[in-house]
Amino acid sequence: MVRDVAFGQYFPGKSLIHKLDPRAKILLLIGFLVIIFCTFNYFSLLLVTLFTALMILSSGVPAKFYFKSLKVIIFILVITSVLNLFYGTGTPIWQWGIIKLTVNGINRAVFVTIRIICLILASSCLTFTTSPTELTDAIERLMKPLNKIHFPVHEIAMMMSLALRFVPTLLEETDKIMSAQKARGADMESGNIIKRVKALMPVLIPLFVSAFRRAYEIATAMECRCYRGGSGRTKMKSIHMSKRDAFSFIALAAIICGVILCNIFIPAVI
Amino acid sequence: MNFISLENVVFSYTDDENVKSEKNAVDGVSLNIKKGEFVALLGHNGCGKSTIAKHLNAMLLPDSGRVLIDGDDTSDEDKTYDIRKKVGLVLQNPDNQLVASIVEEDVAFGPENLGIPPQEIRERVDYALKAVGMYDYREHAPYKLSGGQKQRVAIAGILAMLPECIVLDEPTAMLDPNGRDEVLSTLLKLNKEKNITVVLITHYMDEAVLADRVVVMDSGKILTQGTPDQVFSQVELLKKHRLDVPQSTELANKLCGCGVKIDKMPLDTEACVKMLEEVLK
Numbered sequence: 171m172v173r174d175v176a177f178g179q180y181f182p183g184k185s186l187i188h189k190l191d192p193r194a195k196i197l198l199l200i201g202f203l204v205i206i207f208c209t210f211n212y213f214s215l216l217l218v219t220l221f222t223a224l225m226i227l228s229s230g231v232p233a234k235f236y237f238k239s240l241k242v243i244i245f246i247l248v249i250t251s252v253l254n255l256f257y258g259t260g261t262p263i264w265q266w267g268i269i270k271l272t273v274n275g276i277n278r279a280v281f282v283t284i285r286i287i288c289l290i291l292a293s294s295c296l297t298f299t300t301s302p303t304e305l306t307d308a309i310e311r312l313m314k315p316l317n318k319i320h321f322p323v324h325e326i327a328m329m330m331s332l333a334l335r336f337v338p339t340l341l342e343e344t345d346k347i348m349s350a351q352k353a354r355g356a357d358m359e360s361g362n363i364i365k366r367v368k369a370l371m372p373v374l375i376p377l378f379v380s381a382f383r384r385a386y387e388i389a390t391a392m393e394c395r396c397y398r399g400g401s402g403r404t405k406m407k408s409i410h411m412s413k414r415d416a417f418s419f420i421a422l423a424a425i426i427c428g429v430i431l432c433n434i435f436i437p438a439v440i
Numbered sequence: 441m442n443f444i445s446l447e448n449v450v451f452s453y454t455d456d457e458n459v460k461s462e463k464n465a466v467d468g469v470s471l472n473i474k475k476g477e478f479v480a481l482l483g484h485n486g487c488g489k490s491t492i493a494k495h496l497n498a499m500l501l502p503d504s505g506r507v508l509i510d511g512d513d514t515s516d517e518d519k520t521y522d523i524r525k526k527v528g529l530v531l532q533n534p535d536n537q538l539v540a541s542i543v544e545e546d547v548a549f550g551p552e553n554l555g556i557p558p559q560e561i562r563e564r565v566d567y568a569l570k571a572v573g574m575y576d577y578r579e580h581a582p583y584k585l586s587g588g589q590k591q592r593v594a595i596a597g598i599l600a601m602l603p604e605c606i607v608l609d610e611p612t613a614m615l616d617p618n619g620r621d622e623v624l625s626t627l628l629k630l631n632k633e634k635n636i637t638v639v640l641i642t643h644y645m646d647e648a649v650l651a652d653r654v655v656v657m658d659s660g661k662i663l664t665q666g667t668p669d670q671v672f673s674q675v676e677l678l679k680k681h682r683l684d685v686p687q688s689t690e691l692a693n694k695l696c697g698c699g700v701k702i703d704k705m706p707l708d709t710e711a712c713v714k715m716l717e718e719v720l721k
Contacts, residue, residue: 180541180542180581182542182579301541301542301545302540302541302542303540303541303542303545331539331540331541332539334541335538335539335540335541335582338581338583339535339583342583384535384536387531387533387536387537388536388537388539390499390531391531391536391537391539392539392549393499393524394497394499394524394528394529394531394598395524395528395549395550395553395597395598395601396521396524396525396550396553396554396601397549397553398521398553402555403552403553403555404551404552404555404556404557404558404561405552405558405561406544406545406548406551406552406558406561406562406565407545407558408558
């Protein structure tokens, strides 16, 4: 049940996006997210939407997983777009009491919805095509300069990769504990929100206890395999930038130029 | 020369207030294991067999006595990582030993810690995964594997460090019969083909039968040891310490009690069938 969450999963593959350097992917994503929020008219919005679609198609991950990752945020999506719909400025085209609808409001709603969808899809594209180890490895490498100010970069990267590794395991365990508590007559699906939160306590306590026990065992297992911190470690998959990455940066630069040009020559609608 | 040698090892755990427990978990154990041997360490829960396992790769150090691995004393801190490289320890719960989200990256964890060059890590990972028969699963996520497969990946993770000895602390306790067979046949193969010393800690008699030598422990001491034939023929002694014998041996023993003459105690079903054929002739 809880295991259906697609966000943060990794699908091994051999597509162009899979082969990009994970560091490049992170930087590209950050750049792209910024540019998504710099779209002020429909042409630039269309441009980023097309680019997102291109990304998804070339990732080789089945589209249904992207839809799954959207399903998680559908609630947030509806709330923000409805709020934006009725908070527009300008002359109302329809009014009922204090609720008014303006052209500006409709535009805002469309923009915010498409921007959030693009944001989630682009981020999913990163996590779907990059293994957690690659991802944490890239973060470790990108944050390396922070080592100079004694920031524990390796430790943080290791914690992240361990946390990601144990997400499915702990979700499975949560499922098991919930079933066990239900078998003893625990009621978790009825009552108001306070009651439901209270009903979660008998699930959370055993989960935490077992998580600590697990952590202790993992530490033992890691010690058995000669783990002694980041110094002196090597990596099986060393990451390095290639022509592909340069090409992808050029593509992003093209999109940025496109969006800026659209913003200059076409009047903003929001 | 002995590869592993325990000399009169005594150990007791400390509790939360740093007070030594009065009961010794291991109470004067001396044991020698040769290179290439397959030794099964047998006993009840709490008999000290897991404690012995942790002594073999310097996770625990004896209160008195010494543990020598290939001539190196485990209490020598400079040698700790050399010893852990030589003696790999596989734990009971496969879920809690796999640290990476992809099988091959997990197997690479050990060699990465040792600072091996990337190209060689790749070779070692492929070698280890092939040795345990999990090469086809190298790009899978560990949580999607079955228990037996996970445990084999854990063994590969140790194998990639090219150890001379693998110690397994009840590796099959959480597995179904299929998973148990997978793990055991992998171990037998590694022992026979790659000449890796195996110390298998278990409380399943049927697993102990596969070993070259069986060591039976009870309340921190070695009760008896010898080849499976020798050990399991002492049915009375084992029963007295609430230990089981393999079902076939049990049957033969009961027949003996009824006055049937049996020369050699059978240890597995096949031998048992032969024995019955002889008797019925």
